[in-house]
Amino acid sequence: MNILFAGTPDPSGKILEYLASSSVYNVKGVVTQPDKPQKRGNKILESSVSKISQKYEFPVFKPTNLNDPDFIKDIEGIDFDFLVVAAYGKIIPNWLLLSPSKIPVNVHYSILPSYRGASPIQTSLLNGDNLSGVTFMEMTEGLDEGKIIKIFTLDIVKTHNKVSLENDLCDLAIKNIDDVLDLLFSDNILLNAQDDSKASYCSKIKKSDSIIDFAENAEVIINKYRAYSEWPGLSFMHKDVLIKIHGMRLYHEDLSGIPGTIIKFDKTGIYYKTSLGTIVITYLQLPNKNKISSADAYNAYRGFFV
Numbered sequence: 001m002n003i004l005f006a007g008t009p010d011p012s013g014k015i016l017e018y019l020a021s022s023s024v025y026n027v028k029g030v031v032t033q034p035d036k037p038q039k040r041g042n043k044i045l046e047s048s049v050s051k052i053s054q055k056y057e058f059p060v061f062k063p064t065n066l067n068d069p070d071f072i073k074d075i076e077g078i079d080f081d082f083l084v085v086a087a088y089g090k091i092i093p094n095w096l097l098l099s100p101s102k103i104p105v106n107v108h109y110s111i112l113p114s115y116r117g118a119s120p121i122q123t124s125l126l127n128g129d130n131l132s133g134v135t136f137m138e139m140t141e142g143l144d145e146g147k148i149i150k151i152f153t154l155d156i157v158k159t160h161n162k163v164s165l166e167n168d169l170c171d172l173a174i175k176n177i178d179d180v181l182d183l184l185f186s187d188n189i190l191l192n193a194q195d196d197s198k199a200s201y202c203s204k205i206k207k208s209d210s211i212i213d214f215a216e217n218a219e220v221i222i223n224k225y226r227a228y229s230e231w232p233g234l235s236f237m238h239k240d241v242l243i244k245i246h247g248m249r250l251y252h253e254d255l256s257g258i259p260g261t262i263i264k265f266d267k268t269g270i271y272y273k274t275s276l277g278t279i280v281i282t283y284l285q286l287p288n289k290n291k292i293s294s295a296d297a298y299n300a301y302r303g304f305f306v
Contacts, residue, residue, distance in 0.1 A: 001024060001025050001026065001081050001082060001181060001185055002025075002026045002028050002079060002080040002081045002082075003019060003025050003026065003027050003028065003080055003081065003082050003083075003084055004027075004028055004029050004030075004031065004075070004078060004080040004082070004083050004084070004099070004100065005019065005027055005029075005030045005031070005049070005083075005084050005085075005086075006030070006031040006032070006083065006084070006085045006086070006088040006092070007030075007032060007049045007085065007086040007087055007088050008032050008033045008047045008048070008049055008087060008088055008089045009047065009048060009049075009087055009089075010048040011086070011087065011166050011167065011169075011170035012048065012049050012086040012087045012088075013047075013048030013049050013051070013052045014170050014171075014174065015084075015086050015107065015170065015173060015174060015177070016030065016049055016052050016053070016086075017052050018174045018177070019084070019177075020052065020055075020056045020058070022178075024178065025181075027056070027058050028058075028059070028078045028079070028080045029058060029059040029060070029061065029074075029075070029078050029080070030049060030050075030053040030058045030059070030060045030061070031060075031061045031062075031063070031088065032047045032049040032050045032053070032060065032061075032062055032088070033047055033062065033088070033089050033090070034062040034063075034064055035047070035050070035062065050062065059074075059078075061074060061075075066090060066092065066093050066096060067093055067095075072095065075096065075099055076099070079101070080099070080100055080101070081100055081101050081102045081185065082100050082102050082103060082104070082105055082181060082184070082185075083096065083097070083099060083100045083103075083104040083105065083139070084105050084107070084181075085104065085105065085106045085107065085139055086106075086107040086173070087107075087109075091141070092104070092139060092141075093141075094141050097139055097140065097141065102184055102185060103138055103184055104138065104139040105136055105137070105138065105139065105149065105180070105181070105184070106136070106137050106138075106139040106144070106146065107134060107135075107136060107173050107177075108120065108134070108135045108136075108137060108144055109121050109132070109133075109134060109135075109166065109169045109173075110124065110132065110133065110135060111131070111132065111133040111135060111151055111153065112135040112137060112144060112148060112151070112194055113144075113194040113195060113196065113198050113199035113200070114198070114199070114200050115200055115201070115202050116143050116144035116145070116199055116200070116201050116202070117143060117144065117201045117202040117203060117204075118202065118203065118204040118205075119202045119203065119204060119205050120132075120202055121162055121165055121166050121169070121227075122162055122202070122205055122227040122228065123202035123227075124156065124165075125156070125160065125161070125162060125165065125223055125226045125227035126223050126224065126227045127223070128219065128223050129156055130155065130156050131153055131154070131155060131156060132153070132154050132156050132165065132169060133151055133152055133153040133154055133169070133172075134151070134152045134154070134169050134172050134173045134176070135148060135149075135150075135151050136148075136149040136150045136151075136173075136176075136177075136180045137149055137194075138191055143201075145194060145196070145199075146194075147191035147192060147193050147194070148191065148192045148193075148194060149180055149183075149184065149189065149191055150176065150179075150180050150183075150189075152172050152173075152175075152176050154168060154169060154172055160226065161225075161226040161227070161229035161230075162226065162227055162228065162229045162230045163229055163230050205228070205231070205232065206232075207232045209224075209228065209232060210228055210232035210233050210234055210235050211235050211236065211237065211242070212224060212234055212235070212236050213236075213260065214236065214259070214260045214261075214272040214273070214274055214279065215259045215260035215274065215275055216274055216275060217274060217275050217276045217277065218250055218274040218275075218276055218277030218278060218279050219250075219276070219277065221248075221274060221279055222248070222249075222250055222279070225245065225248055233245070234248075238304075238305065239304065241286065241287065242287060243284055243285065243286055243287075244284065244285040244291075245281055245283070245284055246283035246284060246285060246291050247281070247282035247283030247284075247293075248279055248280060248281050248282060249269075249279075249280050249282060250277060250278070250279065250280075251271060251277070251278035251279065251280045253278075254278075255271065255273060255278050256273075257273035258273060259273050259274055259275045260272070260273070260274070261273055262305060262306065263278070265298060265302065265305050265306050266298060267294060267295035267298045267299075268280070268282075268294060268295075269281055269282045269294040270284070270294055270297070270305060280294075281294060282294050284297060286301070
């Protein structure tokens with residue numbers, strides 16, 4: 001099977017690595033996001049997919065505009081059965097969707113039609129869901145609206161955060177991609193239209209989402225910590241200082257106090273009363289400082305917090 005692959009982040013790189021290592025597939029080319037300059041050290045950040053493409057010497061394309069005539073000409077010169085898209089990061093134009101001889105396949109990390117859009121994993125964690133999954137779908141110009149090829153489900157556990165859940169979903173996708181592409185290649189599967197009346201959408205995560213209010217429900221705060229573990233992280237304001245959280249947990253005993261305030265601070269943590277329950281901060285980082293434990297914070301900054 002000849003494949004044109006489109007993707008950008010690390011989990012997409014894992015899928016590309018699997019396709020590249022299999023004798024079943026012939027990766028004819030790879031499309032990924034352009035390299036990004038970094039603010040520090042004049043370094044250039046290259047996507048995981050780009051690095052793996054170079055490892056296997058695949059032709060790699062990094063267009064800033066998917067409708068660029070030179071890029072279109074390059075793709076028109078490639079003969080491929082499937083366009084496989086996994087978190088590429090841009091809307092795929094119709095001409096590219098029509099390019100494969102078989103079908104454009106999108107790997108989406110939710111149980112469609114739930115969580116169409118840019119942040120299905122984070123949104124699932126924010127909502128405290130117990131179930132997620134991978135949907136292989138026929139890609140269309142609409143936002144995750146294409147016909148469903150196959151859905152594979154995965155239980156969400158309390159220890160899952162964005163990174164670990166994404167890794168598990170990626171592994172689930174890799175485990176099943178052979179069967180999906182084989183069925184499609186042999187024209188031995190019927191695709192099912194999504195029920196648009198049951199569709200839900202998720203928006204792109206913003207940096208401002210990282211700042212929390214301890215007057216919220218403790219479960220809501222913990223879910224934000226899990227969802228934003230990779231980016232943008234979690235922070236809170238104390239005495240007009242923005243403090244990053246690097247470790248937190250629920251405290252299961254009932255403590256009295258005013259929601260949104262510190263009700264206890266010792267070497268085990270900073271205890272914040274919420275509208276329902278208590279949150280304990282165990283690792284934190286003050287501006288322009290290194291990450292420290294709550295024990296170190298107690299020794300060095302006790303007067304600041306109490």
